[in-house]
Ligand code: HEM
């Protein structure tokens with residue numbers, strides 16, 4: 021299924037099989053990564069508001085990271101187990117950002133009569 | 136198969152005696168120190184953490200002795216601060232975190248999974264060396280000079296003002312943190328990939344599930360505390376950093392990052408103990424664990440929710456009120472999966488053929504004490520109540536109920552249960568029951584008064600206190616002596632049993648589980664032929680092939696319920 | 703019994719370790735092990751990224767000023783290209799390892815090594831400029847803000863900058879050491895690296911280092927927000 025999509029070969033030296041990603045996939049990924057890098061620089065020189073600019077920059081960075089994980093690190097087309105472990109760190113990390121809630125609500129004042 | 140049908144262990148014993156096992160096949164010091172055998176590494180860890188437990192215990196006794204008097208006669212304030220810091224650091228980072236995973240887990244994971252070893256045997260050895268190195272560095276710093284920050288290392292005291300050996304201790308902890316990470320990675324890979332054919336996730340012993348969840352927490356949490364302590368180290372040595380308010384930093388951020396690990400870390404300590412309880416309980420109730428899937432689910436739920444409640448340690452330290460509310464609510468949720476487990480254990484005991492062996496007594500102690508510890512955790516999680524009890528002995532009592540009454544009793548239960556497997560010898564059952572009873576009584580006498588003390592307002596980490604608290608402190612110290620005895624006795628009889636204990640045979644408890652199908656002690660590669668698993672975990676309702684006559688001549692009640700002479 | 707003896711006993715692939723049943727199991731175990739190690743790396747850097755986010759949120763103005771004025775986008779962009787290129791050549795190195803083409807594999811590894819030196823060289827240039835301008839946090843730190851913003855917070859910015867790029871650079875240096883070892887072993891035709899797995903595992907590490915930079919670059923050099 022997944023493997024077929026980028027015509028991976030199954031070959032192996034001696035024993036055990038490996039999914040070999042064709043070099044063309046690597047080169048395409050590389051080119052897209054470069055384009056995205058230019059895009060992220062270009063975006064910061066235009067004003068979309070602080071939140072907008074940050075959102076764009078982080079969205080592009082996340083896309084780039086996803087490409088690296090999927091193609092360079094060959095996670096796409098590998099076993100579900102590998103996919104799970106490739107994602108688990110990236111998925112858990114944002115939990116830490118719950119800390120931001122603390123800083124964002126520091127100055128809030130309880131409603132009068134609340135205490 | 137009934138017990139009489141098998142000649143009492145003789146055949147199996149002769150077989151195992153004639154073959155070299157992991158303990159005796161080659162035993163130069165070099166063979167032990169360079170071993171990659173998970174069983175030997177488990178023994179190395181066992182020795183290390185026993186030493187650590189002893190050191191932490193000595194510090195604890197010093198604290199308790201000091202607190203018998205309201206005027207602090209025995210030591211200076213400074214010494215007292217160093218004592219409780221050493222106690223906390225040693226017990227948490229060097230005893231409880233590695234206790235069950237690194238000894239019992241290391242020993243049993245491959246045996247329970249039907250594998251020859253862990254996935255990465257050399258990393259396993261590395262883990263022990265990192266642990267030892269970190270331990271020597273941190274202990275060196277704490278003994279020669281001392282550290283007075285408390286185990287929590289709150290900034291800016293730890294990073295700027297403290298005049299003690301904080302930096303070196305942090306280096307030690309940093310290194311020890313990596314030993315725990317390495318173990319976690321090893322367990323994850325092992326549990327995923329080294330299971331015997333047929334051993335599906337729903338057939339795994341719950342001990343394995345517990346270690347899986349624990350490893351996930353280790354892998355996700357420990358790096359965060361490592362980087363946090365690393366930043367404190369930099370701030371302390373170079374005076375540049377992000378936690379000291381005098382140079383623009385933010386000490387509350389330290390607390391967030393510290394507790395992001397250290398709350399989940401309490402589950403690193405308790406989950407493996409819960410895993411042990413499942414195994415022991417099933418064996419001595421001769422029943423499948425009630426609600427197996429719910430126990431699996433609650434294990435994972437604890438791992439997940441455990442990462443969302445760290446703010447409950449910061450209700451009164453300047454965290455916003457609204458964040459406090461969220462963390463309070465989430466803390467109540469995390470208690471639910473813990474409660475599910477307690478209900479499941481209770482239901483397992485119900486109508487089981489309970490056999491009050493020593494491990495079972497530890498186990499029952501665990502269930503009761505953990506329940507108290509968990510419920511008082513909810514008191515601490517209630518915002519307004521915590522304003523009153525925060526930084527008092529109430530919190531101290533809460534976490535000792537979960538960590539000593541829970542994790543440590545679980546560890547002892549497991550150690551007794553698998554001791555015959557690890558050494559091939561039985562411990563003296565009578566003495567073990569006495570020790571288990573002493574530990575239970577001593578524990579309650581030590582820590583129950585602390586709930587009262589805390590409620591009355593006795594702050595933690597102080598050694599001068601109003602005279603009216605003295606009676607409770609004296610009670611607590613008295614209890615701690617009983618507790619110490621309860622720990623000392625097993626040390627003696629375990630050592631004694633190595634030489635004089637009765638031969639155990641492969642399966643003295645008639646327990647289910649792959650680890651009981653191999654020789655005791657196991658041979659170097661555990662299994663002669665890799666097993667194929669076709670049965671569920673805890674299949675106590677089918678006759679058990681390896682059930683043999685127990686050492687004390689009490690016949691285990693087997694599946695046919697033929698014999699109840701053990702009662 | 704040694705590990706070797708165990709192999710003989712089982713009569714398996716020469717690089718198969720005794721605890722595994724077959725190469726497929728061994729390979730996937732290694733990949734899972736490596737990924738769970740990378741998870742720890744993600745969390746390790748994650749703590750620093752969190753600190754960055756919080757200080758940045760509370761001190762947007764000084765972060766923007768310091769970043770925009772003192773970090774050079776062109777150098778950062780150049781280094782991004784260098785690292786992306788090194789990732790490509792590392793991926794190709796794994797490809798040739800899988801094809802068992804030793805010479806091309808060594809060439810790719812060598813090129814990756816070269817890129818990592820270029821990266822560190824550029825980083826060194828940038829750092830020495832910051833040193834010269836007294837931006838190294840500590841007693842000699844000096845910073846004059848146009849908008850009279852807090853010097854202490856500017857110091858926090860540079861603390862984070864040095865901590866995060868420094869930790870990243872340490873990872874690059876570790877990568878260089880590993881590449882040298884791998885290269886030597888491959889060149890010496892050692893049996894342990896005849897199989898592609900060691901190279902593949904190193905590749906995962908190297909791509910991860912690249913991913914960290916992918917986030918560091920916009921967060922420090924671009925500091926998205928009003929220019
Ligand atoms: C049932 C779920 C639990 C809840 C809701 C809970 C809640 C809490 C809360 C709110 C505090 C902070 C009290 C304060 O500082 O004012 C606390 C402290 C603590 N808890 Fe728990 N807890 C739970 C289980 C556990 C377990 C299982 C362990 C360990 C095995 C543990 C170990 C600790 C420790 C060590 C502290 C004190 C940390 C310090 O030194 O300040 N808790 N707990």
Ligand SMILES: [Cu+2]
Nearest residue numbers: 398445447448
């Ligand atoms: Cu907590």
